[in-house]
Amino acid sequence: MQPSKLRKRIGGEDDDGRHARFLQIGVPRGVLRCRRGPMDSANDSVEKKHRKVLSDLAWAMHKLPPKTYSLSVEDGAQDAFCDWAEAYWEKADQPTTKPLLAALYNKLPDHATKLSGTLHLVNEYDPDNSDQWHPSKTIPLSVIRLALAIIDCLVVEAERFHANTDDLEAQAIARFKELPPVEWTWDKFKAKCKDPIRKEGSKLWTNVVTAMRDAGIGEVTKSKPLTFRRHTDVDGHRKMSA
Incomplete structure (x- = not known):
């Protein structure tokens, strides 16, 4: 959807909180370029292999039994996440923050925990032993840092979208x-x-x-x-x- 059309539909209000649950990503500007030259069978083979890995990963994640994952305390993952989340909650509480952005900031920790869980599973996935895959229950600091960095980038995009x-x-x-x-x-x-x-x-x-x-x-x-x-x-x- 075109940003201007979506912004008009939102109209600066978000009574039911639906828009605060989305992190808008702007489509990069520029001209699309065609891939020229003869078809490369070697590259096609690699691409198919990568697609199969992703497909197998999605199915393996779907088959995992329910489990509660926690943030590692020993390496500082929990502290890193809490410091990050509290900083956004404080930003949401500022009187100069737009209500729609405040609602978005308050929901960012939920986005981050979901993303960190997904990245943790991806990080531990072994395509050669998917039938014996038993991911650990503890999410390390390295995964948390990556998840928070990704969310921070999306927040910048969302802020730019709402800045008109x-x-x-x-x-x-x-x-x-x-x-x-x-x-x-x-x-x-x-x-x-x-x-x-x-x-x-x-x-x-x-x-x-x-x-x-x-x-x-x-x-x-x-x-x-x-x-x-x-x-x-x-x-x-x-x-x-x-």
């Missing part, structure tokens, strides 16, 4: 279309904008230029510094031929 940066991009594009159709760099353009756009920095300019180029609004005339010029005969929509 897409709205700033739309505002920047609207402002750009009001300006003369000459060459513009970030330094020149930001001087014509208000503080919210200026504070986003050159990364916003890169995103805006990419969006305008893809929409047929203009063209990139120089890569360093990134320079963009609007066409004089377009209003931001691609012209369609009959």
